[in-house]
Amino acid sequence: MLKDMFNRPVKWSVMKQLILKEIDDLIIDSLGIVCFISFFVGGVVAIQTALNLTNPLIPRYLIGFATRQSVILEFAPTFISIIMAGKMGSFITSSIGTMRVTEQIDALEVMGVNSLNYLVFPKIVALFLYPFIIGIAMFLGIFGGYLAAVYGGFASQAEFIDGIQINFIPFHITYAFIKTLSFAFILATIPSFHGYYMKGGALEVGKASTVSFVWTSVVIILLNYILTQILLS
Amino acid sequence: MDISCNYSPKLYSHPNFVKLMIEVKNIEKRFGDQKVLKGISTTFEAGKTSLVIGQSGSGKTVFIKSLLGIHEIDKGTIAFNDRIYGKMNKDEKRELRSEIGMVFQGSALFDSLTVEENIGFPLKMFTNKTPKEIKERVDFVIERVNLVEAHHKKPSEISGGMQKRVAIARAIVNNPKYLFCDEPNSGLDPKTATVIDNLIQEITREYNITTVINTHDMNSVMEIGEKIVFLKKGLIAWEGTKEEIFRTDNKAVVDFVYSSNLFKKVREAVLNGH
Numbered sequence: 408m409l410k411d412m413f414n415r416p417v418k419w420s421v422m423k424q425l426i427l428k429e430i431d432d433l434i435i436d437s438l439g440i441v442c443f444i445s446f447f448v449g450g451v452v453a454i455q456t457a458l459n460l461t462n463p464l465i466p467r468y469l470i471g472f473a474t475r476q477s478v479i480l481e482f483a484p485t486f487i488s489i490i491m492a493g494k495m496g497s498f499i500t501s502s503i504g505t506m507r508v509t510e511q512i513d514a515l516e517v518m519g520v521n522s523l524n525y526l527v528f529p530k531i532v533a534l535f536l537y538p539f540i541i542g543i544a545m546f547l548g549i550f551g552g553y554l555a556a557v558y559g560g561f562a563s564q565a566e567f568i569d570g571i572q573i574n575f576i577p578f579h580i581t582y583a584f585i586k587t588l589s590f591a592f593i594l595a596t597i598p599s600f601h602g603y604y605m606k607g608g609a610l611e612v613g614k615a616s617t618v619s620f621v622w623t624s625v626v627i628i629l630l631n632y633i634l635t636q637i638l639l640s
Numbered sequence: 641m642d643i644s645c646n647y648s649p650k651l652y653s654h655p656n657f658v659k660l661m662i663e664v665k666n667i668e669k670r671f672g673d674q675k676v677l678k679g680i681s682t683t684f685e686a687g688k689t690s691l692v693i694g695q696s697g698s699g700k701t702v703f704i705k706s707l708l709g710i711h712e713i714d715k716g717t718i719a720f721n722d723r724i725y726g727k728m729n730k731d732e733k734r735e736l737r738s739e740i741g742m743v744f745q746g747s748a749l750f751d752s753l754t755v756e757e758n759i760g761f762p763l764k765m766f767t768n769k770t771p772k773e774i775k776e777r778v779d780f781v782i783e784r785v786n787l788v789e790a791h792h793k794k795p796s797e798i799s800g801g802m803q804k805r806v807a808i809a810r811a812i813v814n815n816p817k818y819l820f821c822d823e824p825n826s827g828l829d830p831k832t833a834t835v836i837d838n839l840i841q842e843i844t845r846e847y848n849i850t851t852v853i854n855t856h857d858m859n860s861v862m863e864i865g866e867k868i869v870f871l872k873k874g875l876i877a878w879e880g881t882k883e884e885i886f887r888t889d890n891k892a893v894v895d896f897v898y899s900s901n902l903f904k905k906v907r908e909a910v911l912n913g914h
Contacts, residue, residue: 415730415734417765418765421764421765428752505751509746509748509751510744510745510746510748511748511749511750511751513705513710513744513748514742514744514748514750516710517708517709517710517737517740517742518737518738518740518742518761518762518765518766519733519734519737519738519765519766520765
């Protein structure tokens with residue numbers, strides 16, 4: 408599929424519009440749900456950490472530290488990607504699958520348009536902006552944790568800010584964005600594959616979306632493990 | 641604003657002076673163990689509406705998709721004028737595809753585009769026309785298929801008959817030499833179906849296109865069947881015109897075409913000279 412995608416590329420003037428449309432559909436339209444989830448999950452991570460720090464000898468700045476580590480290392484890149492496998496992934500599979508069922512892909516092929524290039528390539532390019540979403544998720548996750556910790560009375564403002572600065576390893580950000588870019592590629596290709604090569608009718612479009620979500624999640628989880636082993640150990 | 645086609649001199653040098661456009665020779669297509677096309681040979685001429693008819697499962701759709709190159713044939717040749725499809729390289733196939741218009745059974749319009757954008761799509765993809773030139777051409781074709789009121793609507797906002805007309809407009813916008821229609825009347829009421837049939841026939845004659853229609857609508861057969869190819873179990877069981885189909889005694893054709901009482905009575909009336 409990936410090799411065929413680069414044969415007979417669509418005119419740049421058309422491709423530019425397709426990429427902008429995909430950025431709107433996949434990136435901009437995902438911002439709302441990502442912001443909402445990140446903010447509240449960050450808050451919950453801070454509260455859970457605070458509630459588990461029962462020993463008075465453990466410093467309260469650990470709430471900020473734990474929130475930062477959880478959000479940057481796992482929550483934002485991996486957890487958000489699993490959610491996006493459901494949101495973006497099923498959108499991609501169902502939209503391409505519907506085009507297959509309604510013969511729109513055949514229409515493109517009959518006209519001489521490389522349908523893989525027309526449908527899949529703009530999605531891959533658009534998802535190069537996926538790290539932008541994850542950056543926002545990181546910020547809002549930590550901000551949610553800050554508000555929950557400070558205004559929930561679990562830590563002072565100074566303690567939380569100390570916590571998010573302590574033992575900061577810049578490579579963790581690099582690690583998170585390497586994972587993010589890898590997941591972005593998975594998010595564009597696996598759902599596209601399941602949509603493009605599906606057979607059957609409307610019912611099969613729904614099934615293909617579900618199967619695509621399962622496989623995208625499985626591959627993200629496995630890749631997360633492999634990349635963590637390679638980059639952090 | 642001419643959308644007529646220029647034919648090569650070779651076209652007219654055919655020994656029988658037939659404007660031969662598509663020649664199919666002994667094509668076969670198999671899916672797994674099942675042989676769907678079992679050696680079909682026929683020709684489709686320019687300026688005529690040719691109909692491929694037959695029961696469901698007779699191989700009509702596979703046949704038309706084989707002509708379009710969507711299915712690769714296992715045996716035989718398909719020639720568009722003197723160009724044999726199987727011997728063409730990628731660029732030649734691409735060029736040929738730009739000469740083909742296709743009307744799909746479900747119209748296959750792009751949901752995210754308006755009527756105007758759908759029709760202008762082939763021009764935008766394959767020509768270097770300016771947006772102004774594309775608009776002029778699209779406006780001309782929209783007027784030709786009587787769709788002026790639907791310019792800025794999405795396919796989901798127009799009726800089935802209008803969607804078919806948009807599909808026809810999209811198929812002819814880039815001056816095709818060949819027009820393929822897969823069940824263009826399916827799901828339409830008889831009056832709209834007749835409008836679509838007549839529109840296809842008018843366009844075929846007006847612009848001298850080679851049109852092949854896949855149908856099992858007997859009204860279309862009686863209305864526009866200048867050449868009729870009857871498929872049965874992957875083979876051509878009968879070929880002729882709409883006039884000849886009334887007089888044929890081919891059992892398979894009679895059983896299929898005159899299965900309804902109405903058509904039986906029409907046939908009897910024709911045979912009795914009424």
